[in-house]
Amino acid sequence: MESINFSDVFKSSILEKTSSFSIIDSIIGLTAAFIIGLFIYMVYKKTFTGVIYSHSFNISLIVMSMATALIIIGISSNVLLSLGMVGALSIVRFRTPIKDPMDIVYIFWAIIAGILCGAGFILIAAVGSILIGAVIVTFINRIKVENPYLLVVRYNEASIEKSLEHVIAEHVKKHCVKSKSIMPGNDHEVTYEIRVNDNNTSFMNNISNLDGVKSAIMLSYDGNFTA
Known part of the structure; x- marks a missing residue:
């Protein structure tokens, strides 16, 4: 019966695998x-x-x-x-x-x-x-990419919806309604996806000055939205 000593462990397996x-x-x-x-x-x-x-x-x-x-x-x-x-x-x-x-x-x-x-x-x-x-x-x-924004407007009078749409359409390239909700107290909240002209946000003042508008917030938008 052939005996195996300690040196035989390192003779073949390890050295042969590292030969290349x-x-x-x-x-x-x-x-x-x-x-x-x-x-x-x-x-x-x-x-x-x-x-x-x-x-x-x-x-x-x-x-x-x-x-x-x-x-x-x-x-x-x-x-x-x-x-x-x-x-x-x-x-x-x-x-x-x-x-x-x-x-x-x-x-x-x-x-x-x-x-x-x-x-x-x-x-x-x-x-x-x-x-x-x-x-x-x-x-x-x-390459310049036009990043969309979310415009969130809260108001308490349904009659200003047409005026709000008019101001938005006049100052932005494109807009669409993403969500709309009515809260207790007859408060309305509408969210638009908008694309502005040359990052011009001055129209926010016109929206804020409308009678019945409580707040207007514009957020950067990455394309994903969950209502």
């Missing part, structure tokens, strides 16, 4: 992932249009590119390891809510860049990232 591992290729892949991740970082910072800029989220895009590349480099030469990694990652659940759809685009972009760099397709990752960055910068910074 290349430090130079790994460094090149991680470096490329870092550079492309840095490019994604700069594009995100330049095109951010939200209220609160998250520096930590932007940094995570760089780390995400490098971490994804590291995983691909590790599993590219071992089929069993790749299947085990897929099983391990399938149990991961991300609880952080992502409200801006563009954040999902950046996360997906960082992951794809990491996969391509880890697999050795660095040129494809670089060219694709440049084109994606150019599209994002062009459409966000160069």
Whole structure:
């Protein structure tokens, strides 16, 4: 019966699985992932249009590119390891809510860049990232988009509805009623979706000066509304 000593444990299984591992290729892949991740970082910072800029989220895009590349480099030469990694990652659940759809685009972009760099397709990752960055910068910074607003008006006389409609139609490009409610005390509240001319909000004074209007509020609107 053949005996097995302590050194035999490290002779074959571990060394054979790492025989195809290349430090130079790994460094090149991680470096490329870092550079492309840095490019994604700069594009995100330049095109951010939200209220609160998250520096930590932007940094995570760089780390995400490098971490994804590291995983691909590790599993590219071992089929069993790749299947085990897929099983391990399938149990991961991300609880952080992502409200801006563009954040999902950046996360997906960082992951794809990491996969391509880890697999050795660095040129494809670089060219694709440049084109994606150019599209994002062009459409966000160069093309003007008319953001809609919500106009909420509360009044206590149904007779001023025609005057209210006239003032709104005269000063905005487009408007439509999103909701209307009648509250106790005969108070009415109507919500309009409006698009203003060159962000001109001076008509709010005209609405507030109408007899019977209690309040008029205009809010930024992202396209989703629940009555």
